[in-house]
Each structure stands twice: as structure tokens, then as C-alpha cells.
Amino acid sequence: MLNRAIRKGTLEVHYPSGAMVSHGDGNEPRVAVQLADAGAVRQIYLDPALNFAEMYMDGRMTVEQGDVDGFVSLVKINGAKRFATSPAAAITAWRILERLWRRHIARETARRNVAHHYDLDEKLFRLFLDDDLQYSCAYFETPDDTLEQAQLAKKRHIAAKMMLEPGQRVLDIGCGWGGMSLFLARDCGADVTGVTLSTEQRRVACQQAEELGLSDRVHIELKDYRAGEGQFDRLVSVGMFEHVGPQNFPAFFRTARRLMKDDGVFLLHSIGRARPNIADPPFVEKYIFPNGHIPALSETLKAIEGAGLLVKDIEILTFHYADTLKHWRERFHANRDKVLELYDERFFRMWDLYLATSEASFRHGKLVNFQIQLVKKQTTSRPTRDYITEAEAKLRQMS
Template sequence: MWQAIFDRILSDFITRGTLRIRYPDGSEREYGDGTSPAAQISLHEAALLPRMVKNPEMAFGEGYMDGSLSIDEGGLENAMRIAIRSAAANPLPVVQRIQMRAEYLMRPLIQRNSVPLSKRNVAHHYDLSDDFYRLMLDPDMQYSCAYFQTPDMTLEQAQKAKKDHIARKLCLEPGMRVLDIGCGWGGLALTLAQKHGVRVTGLTLSENQHRTANQRIQAAGLHKQIQIRLLDYREVEDQFDRIVSVGMLEHVGAPQFQTYFDRISDLLHPEGVALIHSIGRNGPATNQSPWLSKYIFPGGYVPSLTELVGPVSRTGMWFLDIESLRLHYAKTLRCWRDRFEHNLDQVRAMYDDRFIRMWRFYLTACILVFEERDQTVFQLQLGHKRDAVPLTRDYLYQSPQPMRDAAE
């Protein structure tokens, strides 16, 4: 019964590309319009079929992870691209639409993200082995969208360009106090202190990142200039000339957006500048992927720009500039996935095959939502005063004059 239902759903739904399915009983069916991309999938267990009917996104991801589903031809990226393009061209099945609506109504509960829950959610992802992340990231451990000023840039060059672009938007002067919310392994804090002579307070909820960032700061001899605190942004009581937050807003959750921007407003000096760098959605508010929420980023949510305008406006701050980086993150993710696959033997020495398939699925899905769907990266430049930064963008594209070069 479930195979017949699934077959009927795919016959109506897959209209872009060519998808061949080998069912558990050995039968095969082809769906789509016969064009590229093409892929072949084998379903190895009959128990997977009802799950694919009821919640296809979750079942596909979990089936790939646990091996009850395999990609025989065309690769995972082609299989996912066919599904994404078909979803864009056709209405979703009724069952899935009802489920998505229910999940949307549950957002306040799913994304409540209290201080203790936020720390637990961060630990789930960021407290994996630092050695694992080193296999995938650039040496500075930048785990956010790079900035490819030219198409032939390496990942290292593009991540340096990202930090320089952010520094220009912050309009830094030596001696300024900078708050880095979600400072990761301390790379941006080190760059800002070394190149621009500012004092940085970094915040993280990850035990691993806190430890590694402090080790890097001690090694650089900058412990008097940089302080990394294991602290939630809601617990800070101080004021700063500049605030920067890179890749952290995605962990705040929609119910906390007003709290987040209220804290930015309260912590920012009256003449200060804040730069918020976040994955965003070029479309209306929707749900986070249930697979991504369960396995990769619990409590996470990618906001639409419309969801951010209201909370920022209610603080009284100005949008000094809004930039959409669009395909830069797809290029960044491809670099990470290439390095992940290149270092697979070392990854396998740390984690099992299920983990490897989970991360391959995560990286591939993220590439495709930037290339095929509505995700981008927003940089929001905010301030209390409308003239807190120059009135044209010329200053962003002049050669910076840092205090001294950083040790790259």
C-alpha cells in the first residue's frame, strides 16, 4: 500500500529532472521529465516508505544517514536538486502542507531558546572536536560565509576579505571597545585587535571555542587587549563603541529577535556602529528544516528580512546599510565540503559512517538552499545616529590603513 501511495506522490511531484527509484521489492520506476539532473536512489527497507509519505524531508535525511536509502547514480547533490526544483515548480502534497503549518504555529515553543537551552543547543554543534573543524575550515577557523571579491579567491583569501569588509563597516579607531557576540574560535577578535588596535570582548556559549580562543589569544600575547567570556548576550552589562555579531543571529530564534536587538541597542554607545552578519531568507517567514533542527542546529532559525525590520525599528536604531551577499555562502560551503571529502580518512578516524553521511547531507543541503532556494547572507549595519558612518559607500572600497598587519 505505502509503495503505491509513494509512487503516486512522486508521479505528480517530480517534474524537473529525472529520478529513478529502486524499491525494496526490487521493482524500479522513473519519474520526471527526462532532463538533467538525473539520479538513482535505492530504498532498502519497506519500513522507510510510510515515513517518506508522511514526512519526506526528515525520512530522506534519516534514511541516507542510517543507510536504509542509498544514492546509486548521480550523487546526493543531484538527487536533492531534483527534489528542490520540483518543489519550486509544484504545490507540496496536502499532508506536508498541513505539517508545515503546524510546525510554524509551534515556533514559539520550538525556538524558545532560554539562556540554559541556548547553551545546550550551542554545545550540540560547536563542541564537536576542534580537530574535526580544522579539517574543513581555514586556519583562522572562520565558520561563517566568506567574501569572494574575485571568483578565483581561495577560501583563506575570501575569509580574510570577509573580516576586512566587516572591519571597514565598523569604522574602527584605535582604543575603541568592541563587543563580538558569538565570537567562535576568536579569529575575528584577533584580527580586529591586531590590525586596528581595538579592545575586544568576545562572547561564546561553547566550552571548546572559549578554551581554544583563549589559547590563541595567549599565544598572540593579546590577553590584555582581548577578553573572551563564556556568557550569553542577554547577561552582558556594559556599553561598547562597536558591536559585531557574525553567524550568531541564526541561533537566536524568532521569539527572541526583539530581545536580541534591544540588547544591541542598550549595549551600543550613542555614537556607535553595530554590524550583524547573518544567514537570511529572501522571502516570507517560514519554518526551519526539521531535519536540520533535529540533527545540526537545534533551536536555530534563518530569518526573513521582514522579521528583522520590525524589531530593529522598535529600538529606534537606524539601518545604516543593508547588504545581501547572496551566492558567497554557496561558494564557502563548497570549499568546506571539498575539504571534508578530501580529509575523509581523518574524519572516519574520529567519527562513524553515520556521522559522515549526516555531515555530507548537511553541507550539500546548505549549498543547494543558497543556489536553488531563497537563502542569502545579510549584513545589517545599525546605529543610533543616522550619520554614524559616511553617507556614501565609498569608504568600503578604499584600501584600508590598519595600525599594523596581522600575522596571517
């Protein structure tokens, strides 16, 4: 399997017996791994996509030369499909069928899925995110930008596309810890309602609004977006659409249309993939984001058109998320001791692998980040994109 899978670069596998087998062309990148027991070989053959990850988490596979980032990058460079075996293909087919069955997500199930990840201790996220707890793709205007600068630039970029006016009502769908909501209220003068399914995120967001004196203009609600009421001048959703699931795409955009005023604008910021693919990575599905689904632009646009919304602008951000994840992983490693005060070594390895795999997927795989601007009426949009740069410049003066 490995001889077929590794064509570029070099992977050295050290077995418990002391034997070593080298795979690949002998060139860089070069990675060496140590397998701790004989059962590991069989597990890799049966289900490499999941078992490589679990063995790393359990310490049964260690990276002796290079690091886990180099290992997953080597896999991505060579194409993950080459690691497929006959048993693995059967397991993948079963996962697809199981996933299709589970995709009819009830609201209570959606709440549990969100809680699995976002109700982790806030202290964990503060160890690797920026001060504003932006847990989504940053926007690097220059290669030398810090994470804080790039996340602030992301918020400016999104706000500019929303064409906001002071006093307008904004709905922030999947508001997280409230960073975007607080920015739109403080720097743009908006009246913002944020909705989240995470009790921990709502607590932090409300506390932040109180500390910044914005409680009168930022309202954070613990509710499903489908239960939203009233109408808003602007809608924004950052890093939440990945949790909706394709079976709920039509309802998502119909709900957005219902909540938008006739001259409203909706800015959607989401991870995307180059083409539809039902089988998302099993490691991420099992341990990080249960029932998450990275949407393809094609399936997203189909649901948008079906809801009667108009697409006015699409921007594809390519390596911005890879650079964001690089910053996160560097901070995560720098705070290793503090992470281990909160969780155990297996948890650290799991998150290390999650961050490394995600970065490799954006840098060497087929993942991107897209921003889609949606309206109800053609007349809502501007004739050129110059307004984005102009609005960003004004917001930059205020930051």
C-alpha cells in the first residue's frame, strides 16, 4: 500500500522488529515514523484514514524525523486516495451510507454537535486564537501581518462588503464568542443580534459586550438560526455554514431570505472544497466536528438560487486559512504546558493533528475559503467593487 501511495518525497517506516522500509523517491520532504506494535500494521491496512490518526493520538505511532505537519503534508502532496485499500474502500462506503442517514439533523442534534466542540473550556481557545477569539480564516494583507492584524483585517473586509450604515440592524448567524458582533457594533455603529447554540460562547460574548459597554447594542441569544424572528438590514455568518449540512442548505438560505429586508445584504464566509465530496475526513468527523460538512461552491450556489437570493459577489481566499492555521498551531505548541494543565497528552496530540491536517488541506489539498455576498434585489449592489477598498480604508482609521 505505502509503495503505491508515496511517490513524491520519502517516508521511512520503522517497525517494532527493528526493520526499516523506505517508500518514495528518496527526495525531500523526508519523514520517518516509528510503529510501536505489530498490530499497527494490520490496522493501517484496514483503515488508514482513521487508524493513522488514532495511533498517533495514542502514541502507538511517533514521528521520529520531521513532525506531524510534515507527515500529513507528505500524504496530501501524494494524494490521500492512494492510501486506499480494499478493506478501507468498503469502510469508506459504509461511512458514506451512515453519514447520509445521519444528515437529517434535528435541532437538538445540531445543538449537541456544536457543544461537542465549542463548549470546550474557553481557556483552551485563548491559548492559540487571537485576543478577539476569531475562530475562522484570517485575512493577511501582507505576509508579515500578525494573527491579530490579519483577524482585524478580516472583520474590516467583511464589514466593507456588508455596506453597513450606522444604526442598521444586523443578524450574526453563528456568532461564536461575539468578536464580529462586537466589531460591527463598536466600529460600524450597528445594532447587532447574535445567535449561537453554544452556552459557553454565549456566556463569553455577553461578558465581552458588558465589559466594552455595548450591551445596549449587542444582544446574544441561545437559539437555532431557524427560530429567528423579525427582519434585518444586514446578515452575516462567519465559520458557521460548515455545520449546517447539505440537507439543510435550502432551509438555511430560505431562512436568511425571510429575515432580510428587501434591500438587505447577506455576507456568508465559509470553508469550501473544490468539488462535492460526501466522505469528509473520518478523524475530523469522529473527534472534532461530528456531522460537519465542508460545502462545495456548486452545491452552495444551487441552494442559494433555490431560495430566490441573488449572488452579487464571490471571493475565493486560497492560502489565507493555511497561514491562519500555521499561526494557531505555533501558538498551540508554545502553550503546550498550559494545554496539558487542562487536558491530557492524547487530547494535545489529537488537536495537534487536527491543526496540522487542516493546514495541509488548505496548503496542499483542495480546501479554500469563500465569501459570498447575497441580496434580494439587483438594485442593492454597487456598480464596481471600489466601495470595498474605500470602506476598509475608513474602518482602518478607526481601528
